[in-house]
Structure formats: structure tokens, C-alpha cells
Amino acid sequence: MRPVWKENPSPAYQAVKALILGGFALVIVVPILVVVSTSLASDQDIIDAGGYVLWPSHPTLKAYETLFSGGLMGRAIMVSVFVTVVGTAIALAVTIALAYATSRPVLFGRPVLLMVLFTLLFAPGIIPMFLVVKQLGLLDSLWSLILPGALGAFNFVVLRTFFMNVPGELLESARIDGASDFTILRQIIMPLSKAVIAVVGLFYAVGFWNAFFNALLYLNDTSKWPVQVILRTYVLQGKSLSADQLGVEPLPQPQSLQMAVVVVALVPIALVYPFLQRHFTKGVITGAVKG
Amino acid sequence: MLKPNSSKRQAAKGLPLKAKWRRDWQMVLLMIPGVLFLLVFFYLPVLGNVVAFQDFQPYLGIMHSEWNGLQNFVNLYDNPDFWDALRNTLLLAGVQLLLFFPVPIGLALIVDSLVSNRIRRWFQTIAYLPHFLSWVLVVTLFQQSLGGAGFVNNLLRQAGLDPIPFMTNPDTFPLLVVAQLIWKDAGWAMIIFLAALTTVDVSLYEAAAADGAGRWRRMWHITLPSLRTVIVLLLILRIGDILSVGFEQFILQRDSVGPGAAEVLDTFTYYAGVVGGDWSSGAAAGLAKGVVGALLLWGANSLAHRLGEPGIFQRRS
Secondary structure (H helix, E strand, O other): OOOOOOOOOOHHHHHHHHHHHHHHHHHHHHHHHHHHHHHHOOHHHHHHHOOOOOOOOOOOOHHHHHHHOOHHHHHHHHHHHHHHHHHHHHHHHHHHHHHHHOOOOOOOHHHHHHHHHHHHHOOOOHHHHHHHHHHOOOOOOOHHHHHHHOOOHHHHHHHHHHHHOOOHHHHHHHHHOOOOHHHHHHHHHHHHOHHHHHHHHHHHHHHHHHOOHHHHHHOOOHHHOOHHHHHHHHHHOOOOOOHHHHOOOOOOOHHHHHHHHHHHHHHHHHHHHHHHHHHHHHHHHHHHHHO | OOOOOOHHHHHOOOOOHHHHHHHHHHHHHHHHHHHHHHHHHHHHHHHHHHHHHEEOOOOOHHHHOEEOOOHHHHHHHHOHHHHHHHHHHHHHHHHHHHHHOHHHHHHHHHHHHOOOHHHHHHHHHHHHHHHHOOHHHHHHHHHHHHOOOOHHHHHHHHOOOOOOOOOOOHHHHHHHHHHHHHHHHHHHHHHHHHHHHHOOOHHHHHHHHHOOOOHHHHHHHHHHHHHHHHHHHHHHHHHHOOOOOOHHHHHHHHHHHOHHHHOOHHHHHHHHHHHOOOHHHHHHHHHHHHHHHHHHHHHHHHHHHHOOOOOOOOOOO
């Protein structure tokens, strides 16, 4: 519905707006489209087009079959999925518990809250972080990708702000009925905040899926590399994936293989994204404005 | 809005510790995992910064390495590479502030002026997406598009033109970096301005329109002033973060552009410390950066208070 004062834009304005917004959207969509198309293109398509394909005329899944057939990339996908699933579960559990406990006036609530908020102000630095991870014996272990990321201050603030707005009377009546704090958290707070938890979960999951630098820093063992490091090594730096590493022969066009690696890094996000998109604004605003 | 605090907990302020414990022990239990994580992965590393004041030897460890006072900071001061990294950091931060910061505001203003909700939703869906892609992916997409063998240069070659080295030219590197940042995050950064715009009182627009203010005057006198608080807030955050221009983005492109243009404080820390084995210098650079960043944030915030803006930490009266 249009407010009365919003007059219909003149064609000139409409054209300028369409140009800016359309251009911005195209610049985002086209590279992604080219990458996806090239990964699906047949060898002949790629040779005909001279490298990149805008729309494959003979789509094939050969590049993906090769990647998923095992070896290096298969392992990397397993690693990334493990880190993302386990990491998100742990991070959500830790953050929800801490956010709920500090959302009410309780013993030690205030100092713990300040403890979290201080982390927003100051970063400990790469070197001391590395030394701690090393001291804990986590080098070359997948836990080095999971544990340091298990509590994000921003996500904590989003959840806490939401929990604080759950009416106290609701919790009070549950308490009178004999519910413990654990029960209240599980049976009242969490069902009420499903949408926010989903968004925070997505933020965590994206963080774990995208983790690149931690992997570079803490993992020497190539067999533990997540997808992002593979992407950097074999696509960005252009080292070629050999048949030996993939465990198959003959290989499809290197171009489509590389683009398939890109798509593997991209797809999980593209899949979850549409379902959570409508909750974004709410989640981000609770975190950013009130925090 | 309903009062958030449970009445029982509110009323029981003056309870003795023992009674509070009996009431709250479950809550305290819920805090423990989070507090442990903070202690181990934040506060312990913060303390670990003492290696910046040591001649740290990994085989001796923190306990047995020798103290050398401020020597590492003196070494940094004498190290031209450190100054290059600092100069690059400030240059890149300046370019980002100048070229990136206005883009989301402009996008939000255009999107807000759209009449069709369908177009608005479509654009938002597309514009938010790149925020969720990793830097590796973003840099890869740029390389595949603009790199020497990328499809733009492919098209140029097919048209008989010379290819343009977008991805490897150190002189234009700051522009490339900002373009990547805009591609990845401008749409996402727009959210917060859009949200601020929805809170504007519509009757202001109606009154202004009735008084004969056209679209530009309404934008200047109503829309932009109502964004002021958010703009100041984000500027403060940006200033506090000015020494972190983005780590992964630079480490990924340092090889192709060269350290002369792509070495920033974070990559300097990494290459000096972890790669070069000079742990103490790396830690000193990292610590200097962290402290200066925190001071900048605090300074910018108190400046905002003085200008009558709420800033990030609300002062409690």
C-alpha cells in the first residue's frame, strides 16, 4: 500500500533507480551464474566458449561425480560438514545457556555479562591465540576450528536481548508450578525464540563453514583441510588437482572441476539462506540497535 | 512493553548470598560452559600477550623465556616493514571509509523509495546473499571474473583488446579491495539503515508533503536526519575497527599483488610471528594494534557523547 504523499516517480527517476539496483544485482548474480554453469558444462561446451560458459548447452554432473568420488575433496567435505554441524551445536548450546542465565537479575549475572561485552572491545591477537591453541594440544585437531569459535559476542547479544523481552510473569508462573530454570529454558524460552535461535544458528554455521584462516593457522595435515582451504589452494592459487588425489581417471576439464569446487563451497549456504532470510532483519536489529 | 524481570527475582534484592545461591544455582550452572570458553579462548590469550615483552622461545615456553621489556616495540619502531604495513592499513582503511561507507546508505535510500514491495524483496534477497560467502569464495569469484584468465579478460581478448590486470596491479589494489568489500557487504550493511527508516514517523512526511516539500526536500529534512544516530554509531564502530581492515581478504591476495601493497598489520603479525618465527615481534605488533583500536573506539564514542549522540555504550546516569 502506498502512502498518499509518495508520488509516482517520473520515468527518469525510475530508469536511474532501475539502473543502479539492477546493475548491483546483476554484478552479484552473473559471476555466481557463470561459475555454476561452467561447473555443469561439458568439456566441449568449455572448449567452444573458450573457458567460461554462461549457460551450458550439454549439462553434465561429471565434475561433481569426480569430486565426490573420494580422495582429497571428499575428505574436505566431510571435515567441513563435521566442523559446521558439531561447531554450531556446541556454540548454540553454550550461547543459549549463557544468554538465558544473564538475561535475568541473578547471582554473578552482571560480572559475567561485562566479561562477554569486553570481548567486543578488544581482540587478543593472533600470536597469543595460536600459543594457547598450541598449548592445549589442539594443533592439527579439528577442535581447533570448533572451540575458539564457540561463543560469539554478537550472537550472545542478539539472544540475550530477545530472552530479556520474554515477559517475567510467564517464567514466574512456571516457577510456581515447580519448573526449574533448566525446564523453563527448555520448555518456555527456547520454543518462544525458535526464529531467533535459527538465525543465530545460521550465523554460527556460516562462520564455521567459511572458516579459512583458523584452518590455515592450526592445521598442517592436508587430510584435515576443510573445503575453504582446498578452494584457496586448488582454485585461487591454481595448483592442479591430480587424478591421484581424487582417486579417479580420466579427469574432466580442469576448468569445470575447479568451478565445481567453488560451487561445493557455495551450495550449503545458498540452500539454507532462503529459509532464514525473512528472519534476518529482526535478528540483526535486536543485536545491533539495542546491544 | 512488559517488564522483563521476574518479580520474585526483582523483589529479592537484599537476600543473603546463601539464599541467592539456593535460588540461582541452576542459572550459575548454565553460565559455567560459556565462562570457561571465555577464560580459555579470550582471557587466557589476552594474558598471553606478555610474550610481547619477552624474548619468546617456543621450546622454553612463556614461563622460562627471558623478559626484555620494551625491546620488541623498539625493534618494531626500527622496522621499515612494520611502518609499510601500518601505512597500508591506514590507507586502505581511509579508502574503505570514503568509498564503502556511503554505498549502503545510498542503496537503502533507493530501496526505501521503491513503490513495489515485490521488487524490494527481490533486491534484498540478492543483495544480502554475498555477505554469507567466505572471503576465499569472494576472492575466487573476483579472480574468475576479473583475473588474467577470467571471463571479463576473455571477452576483452575475443574483442581484440588488451587484457586489464585488475587483480595483480598494486597501484589499483585499494580500489579492488573496496570493490570486493562493496560486493560482499554493501547489501548487508543496508539492513540497518532500512530498519532505521521504517521507524521514521510517517506523519512527518505527510505534513511536509502538505506543506509543499518535494521528494528531495523530504529526504534532506526528514529521512537523512532520522538516520543520523545510526550513521554516527556505525562511524564509531568503523573508527574503532580502523586497524582491522580485513585479514583474510589480504592474506589471500598478498601473493598476487605483493606485500608492498597488500601487507597490513594483521598479515604482518602473521608473517613475522607464525611464519617467520619471530613470535615476540608479531605479538608486539598485535598488542599495539589491539590497544590502539580499543582506545580509538573509546575516544570516538566519548566524542559522540559530547556531540549528543547515544553512541555504542550508553552512559548510565
